[in-house]
Amino acid sequence: NAGVTQTPKFRVLKTGQSMTLLCAQDMNHEYMYWYRQDPGMGLRLIHYSVGEGTTAKGEVPDGYNVSRLKKQNFLLGLESAAPSQTSVYFCASSGFSSTDTQYFGPGTRLTVL
Amino acid sequence: GQSLEQPSEVTAVEGAIVQINCTYQTSGFYGLSWYQQHDGGAPTFLSYNALDGLEETGRFSSFLSRSDSYGYLLLQELQMKDSASYFCAVRTGGGNKLTFGTGTQLKVEL
Numbered sequence: 001n002a003g004v005t006q007t008p009k010f011r012v013l014k015t016g017q018s019m020t021l022l023c024a025q026d027m028n029h030e031y032m033y034w035y036r037q038d039p040g041m042g043l044r045l046i047h048y049s050v051g052e053g054t055t056a057k058g059e060v061p062d063g064y065n066v067s068r069l070k071k072q073n074f075l076l077g078l079e080s081a082a083p084s085q086t087s088v089y090f091c092a093s094s095g096f097s098s099t100d101t102q103y104f105g106p107g108t109r110l111t112v113l
Numbered sequence: 114g115q116s117l118e119q120p121s122e123v124t125a126v127e128g129a130i131v132q133i134n135c136t137y138q139t140s141g142f143y144g145l146s147w148y149q150q151h152d153g154g155a156p157t158f159l160s161y162n163a164l165d166g167l168e169e170t171g172r173f174s175s176f177l178s179r180s181d182s183y184g185y186l187l188l189q190e191l192q193m194k195d196s197a198s199y200f201c202a203v204r205t206g207g208g209n210k211l212t213f214g215t216g217t218q219l220k221v222e223l
Binding site for chain 2: 031035042050059090094099100102105
């Protein structure tokens, strides 16, 4: 089992460019999440999904869009990148039981110039 | 909304015991989780408390008092490899969502 994988690992964008981050999990988890982590701050939830075809907003959704077309994949899109979106992005997945833990991917380090 | 408070930094010596506290304010509470994150790495799950009391997993223990909105992570027999950031996180509402604290950086010294 690979667990949770993320691509790419690193990316540099110019302001205004767009990109998509891909998250994949092979644990057959129902729930998937996208977080961002900035220095001195904890992880903040951007968007999440409770099942294939569903998405919902988290704490900091502005400037991001997501899609969950397949159960194993969760995509995070930046339509017009801004320097404020420079961050490390983590994807996570979880089963649907209330005691299930979240498993995190290795992260994507994004820099927007 | 949700807010969590934990110390920003703790230093301890190898072999010692250290306690990392977490207080929270939240609307809707299902449980308190703890995650460990080494520099440049991903957060990894350590423990989860849904009910009051102590949960023990090897050298790590976690405690929860729901009436006090308080919990702590206890690390015993500290090792150099325990140097990392530790995050408490409250589970609230549907979708097993977590709200994370800002993290405590633990430095273990010889």
